[in-house]
Amino acid sequence: MSARVIEFPEQGIPGTLVRYTEGGGxxxxxxxxxxxxxxxxxxxxxxLDATGADAADNAGGDERGDGSKGGEGGGEAFDTDALAAAxxxxxxxxxxxxxxxxxxxxxxxxxxxxxxxxxLVLAGDFTxxxxxxxxxxxxxxxxxxxxxxxxxxxxxxxxxxxxxxxLDSLVLSEATAFRPEHLRALTEAPHLASLTFDGxxxxxxxxxxxxxxxxxxxxxxxxxxxxxALDPAVLERLLAAGLCVNGISAPPENAALFAGAAAEAxxxxxxxxxxxxxxxxxxxxxxxERGVLRELVTEDELERLLAGPVPVLVGLTxxxxxxxxxxxxxxxxxxxxxxxxxxxxxxxxxxxxxAQERFGVxxxxxxLLLREGREVFRxxxxxxxxxxxxxxATAGLPAGTGR
Numbered sequence: 077m078s079a080r081v082i083e084f085p086e087q088g089i090p091g092t093l094v095r096y097t098e099g100g101g102x103x104x105x106x107x108x109x110x111x112x113x114x115x116x117x118x119x120x121x122x123x124l125d126a127t128g129a130d131a132a133d134n135a136g137g138d139e140r141g142d143g144s145k146g147g148e149g150g151g152e153a154f155d156t157d158a159l160a161a162a163x164x165x166x167x168x169x170x171x172x173x174x175x176x177x178x179x180x181x182x183x184x185x186x187x188x189x190x191x192x193x194x195x196l197v198l199a200g201d202f203t204x205x206x207x208x209x210x211x212x213x214x215x216x217x218x219x220x221x222x223x224x225x226x227x228x229x230x231x232x233x234x235x236x237x238x239x240x241x242x243l244d245s246l247v248l249s250e251a252t253a254f255r256p257e258h259l260r261a262l263t264e265a266p267h268l269a270s271l272t273f274d275g276x277x278x279x280x281x282x283x284x285x286x287x288x289x290x291x292x293x294x295x296x297x298x299x300x301x302x303x304x305a306l307d308p309a310v311l312e313r314l315l316a317a318g319l320c321v322n323g324i325s326a327p328p329e330n331a332a333l334f335a336g337a338a339a340e341a342x343x344x345x346x347x348x349x350x351x352x353x354x355x356x357x358x359x360x361x362x363x364x365e366r367g368v369l370r371e372l373v374t375e376d377e378l379e380r381l382l383a384g385p386v387p388v389l390v391g392l393t394x395x396x397x398x399x400x401x402x403x404x405x406x407x408x409x410x411x412x413x414x415x416x417x418x419x420x421x422x423x424x425x426x427x428x429x430x431a432q433e434r435f436g437v438x439x440x441x442x443x444l445l446l447r448e449g450r451e452v453f454r455x456x457x458x459x460x461x462x463x464x465x466x467x468x469a470t471a472g473l474p475a476g477t478g479r
Contacts, residue, residue, distance in 0.1 A: 175197040
């Protein structure tokens with residue numbers, strides 16, 4: 077029995093509509109036309125690629141890409157203004173996720189009426205005018221903005237808004253016109269814990285704007301590309317402030333060391349060394365664990381190890397975690413290469429929930445190096461053998477230390 081019905085235009089709207097049920101069940105792709113029935117717990121995801129429409133609009137003389145004829149992904153033509161109007165007529169709780177490629181200001185303003193959105197991904201030619209309309213989304217936690225015309229000025233309109241009050245993660249991608257000072261408009265966002273910058277210059281001006289979001293900000297990701305590499309001095313500044321940067325964090329007193337290690341790893345000679353081996357491993361099956369890492373079950377076991385003189389490398393893992401299965405053998409090799417100078421352990425967070433709580437870990441894999449009970453560094457997510465070896469060497473534990 078349907079809990080509710082959402083009425084889409086009879087002629088339909090372009091894009092893909094997916095219905096899923098929270099708590100289980102296979103997603104089902106639907107036509108976005110006519111009545112769409114939702115049972116209790118069902119949610120809708122809307123995905124649109126209108127990049128072809130933008131291209132056709134521009135060819136027809138609409139340099140802004142705000143409206144006339146085009147085609148989805150280069151296919152059948154549709155009117156982007158008509159699409160925006162159709163989106164604006166939908167109930168305000170139609171979607172929980174929307175991913176719009178080729179987004180125009182008109183489309184952004186229309187999707188802004190979806191107050192139940194939790195995740196919104198916008199890529200296209202929209203401007204600050206469109207972003208300024210996004211303030212009325214009280215459940216939005218994840219926002220992705222990708223536009224070469226977005227300067228960030230539109231964020232000022234979000235100050236004190238329902239969206240700013242709920243936002244947890246902001247991603248800025250290919251926003252080449254973005255001005256870092258505009259990021260400060262969100263410093264009062266109480267839950268903004270994660271910032272990601274992709275394909276953008278990451279200099280000291282951006283670092284200053286990022287640091288203005290402390291103390292609620294916890295992590296920063298910078299997708300390094302040619303021309304947009306993260307300056308070691310900027311990385312040191314961010315690490316010294318206690319932030320997790322690109323998955324790595326270290327006590328402020330070790331910030332310079334780890335920033336230097338990152339710079340060394342990024343040099344052409346270092347980057348070339350071992351890259352072929354890493355690529356070769358991708359073509360083979362992931363190596364199996366050999367039991368080098370002792371499994372922790374209770375917190376008392378960890379306390380006994382930390383009371384000793386030997387540093388302890390702790391890997392938090394889970395049986396359902398694919399990257400964990402790849403990383404754990406790498407950690408085993410690193411521990412073996414250091415003999416008695418390093419103890420390696422792992423904790424399955426499903427069986428040892430205390431480990432997640434103790435270290436404030438939200439995801440796996442996460443790896444920590446502890447010396448005399450104090451954290452020397454940590455990293456989250458996948459890491460190459462070269463990176464792990466470099467971080468351990470920076471911490472004073474080069475390979476062969478205990479042999």
